[in-house]
Amino acid sequence: MPEPLEPPPLRYQEEGNVHLDFHGAVNTTIDFIVGRYGIDVLHDIFRKMGTDVYADLRRHVLAGDRDEMVRHWRHFFTRENADYDIDVGPDEIVLTVRRCPAWHHVHKIAGAVSPHFCDQTSVVNEAIAEGSPFAITTEITGPGACRQIIRRRA
Amino acid sequence: MIPSDHFTRFYNEVFKFLETQGEADLELYWLEISKNQEKHILELIETRGLAGMYQYWSVIKDEENCGLDLDLHEDRLELHMHACPSLAKAMDNDAKPMTRYCDHCAGWIGPIMDKTGYHLVYDAISRTEPRCVMKVFKDPAKAREAEASAQLLMGWPGRKSGEGGR
Numbered sequence: 001m002p003e004p005l006e007p008p009p010l011r012y013q014e015e016g017n018v019h020l021d022f023h024g025a026v027n028t029t030i031d032f033i034v035g036r037y038g039i040d041v042l043h044d045i046f047r048k049m050g051t052d053v054y055a056d057l058r059r060h061v062l063a064g065d066r067d068e069m070v071r072h073w074r075h076f077f078t079r080e081n082a083d084y085d086i087d088v089g090p091d092e093i094v095l096t097v098r099r100c101p102a103w104h105h106v107h108k109i110a111g112a113v114s115p116h117f118c119d120q121t122s123v124v125n126e127a128i129a130e131g132s133p134f135a136i137t138t139e140i141t142g143p144g145a146c147r148q149i150i151r152r153r154a
Numbered sequence: 155m156i157p158s159d160h161f162t163r164f165y166n167e168v169f170k171f172l173e174t175q176g177e178a179d180l181e182l183y184w185l186e187i188s189k190n191q192e193k194h195i196l197e198l199i200e201t202r203g204l205a206g207m208y209q210y211w212s213v214i215k216d217e218e219n220c221g222l223d224l225d226l227h228e229d230r231l232e233l234h235m236h237a238c239p240s241l242a243k244a245m246d247n248d249a250k251p252m253t254r255y256c257d258h259c260a261g262w263i264g265p266i267m268d269k270t271g272y273h274l275v276y277d278a279i280s281r282t283e284p285r286c287v288m289k290v291f292k293d294p295a296k297a298r299e300a301e302a303s304a305q306l307l308m309g310w311p312g313r314k315s316g317e318g319g320r
Contacts, residue, residue, distance in 0.1 A: 011248065014159035019217035021194060022161035028190040029168055032183060037175075045167050049156065052249035053163045076157035102155040109193065120156050120164075 010072055011056035018079055021109065023102040030114045042116060043123050050127020061132045066093055066150050069128070069136070073148075077101075095148040103144030118146065162243045169252040181311040184261030191262055199270045204231045207290060231290045238284035245284070256281045257308060263288070264310025273297035277304035 033042045051058060060068035070086060073095050077084045083099035106113045122138035125148060129136040139147045156164050172180045198206030208226045211233055215222050221237025240259075244251045260276035267274040273291045287304075291297040301307055309315035 012160060012163075012243075012246075014157075016219040017217045018158050019161075019214070020158055021217075022158040025187060025190055026156060026161060026164065028186060029164075029183075032186045033168070033171075036179075036182075041171065045164075045171055048167050048249065049164060053160070053167065053247060055248040076155070076159065080155075080158065082155075097155075100155055102158070124156065 007067075007071070010068070010075060013075060014079070020080065020101065020105040023105045024109050026102070026120065027106045027110060027114050027117055030116050030119070034114075034116055039116065039119075043119065046120055046123035047127040049120075050124040051130070054124065054128050058128045058132075061129055061134055061136075064133050066134065069093075069150060091151065093150040097144075097146050097148070100144040100146065107144065113143075121146065121148065160243075162240045163247050163249065165240075165258070166244045166247065166252050166255060167249065169255060169258065170250075173252060173254070180257075181261070184258055185265060185311050187258070188262040188265045192266060195266060196270070199266070199272070204272075204290065204292070207231050229292055229296060233288040235284075235286045235288070238286065241284040245282070254281060256286065259286070259288075260308035260310045262310075264308075264313055268312065274310075275300045275304060276308040276310075278306040278308050280306060 030042060033045065057068055057072055070088060070093060073084075073086060077095075077097070080101035082097060082101050084095060084097045087094045087096070103113055103117060106117065118138070118140055125136035125138055129150075133152055134150050135153050137149050137151070139149070141147055168183070169180065172183050195207070195210045198210050200206075202209065204226060208224055208231055211222075211224055211231075214220065215224065219239050220235060222233060222235045225232040225234070241255055244255045256278045260274065260278075263276070264274050267290060273294045273296075275289045275291070275297050277287045277289075279286055289297070289300050291300065307315045
């Protein structure tokens, strides 16, 4: 029996080292955009991340494929040494992040984390899933902790 | 979480929005990023000068997976970037790259060099090729001399390219 084929690489599948200080620049940017232009502009930028930058992930979700999103989560949360697990069930997929590397790195280097910091997760998730058979919801469960759920829409 | 690997694509989207607001808005953002970066580099420059800059960009080379050579001289630091992961990712992108993506680099570095009394010469070479040359001098006359050989000289807030007279 032939071995199952390896899936093709993710559209963006960086390897090598990681530069966690970029999360600090995201935090600074969030405060800058919200302070000067308002929360709606920030959310528009995050929506473009979901629809334009992550167009390939969105194509998979629109086609009814949840697996690419799971591969994306595994690749990048592992690269950043997050404390997380993913429970794949028939009705829903639950990503539980017990220690978010982005939130905790910002907390370490900047002290204060923007109250809108986790909007990057919730709004990008919503945008990736918009118009698809699935909803991707984000529940903040504590400082630097969340649960992200992919669930078929009713 | 937007992975740190994808920050530059987020940056690109922010630049595209700010470009619609005008040049002053872009420059205010670069200044904000410059202030943010001070916590990573300012003390190094103030205590160790060019050697502190060398230390900072050595870490960047490693953590950001840059193809770059750093040369520390008595009177200057030279950074020769021949594989810039930042522009490379902004271009390897399902979203459209901002045409002036490269401008942000001098945009945040220049104000820090002005603040610390050093003189930056930033040659982006081309905005569509992931390579550039950055030189930082102690002596303003040497910086002006180096500007003459730049192919695409970058300016920054408070210092337009080709302005001279630093």
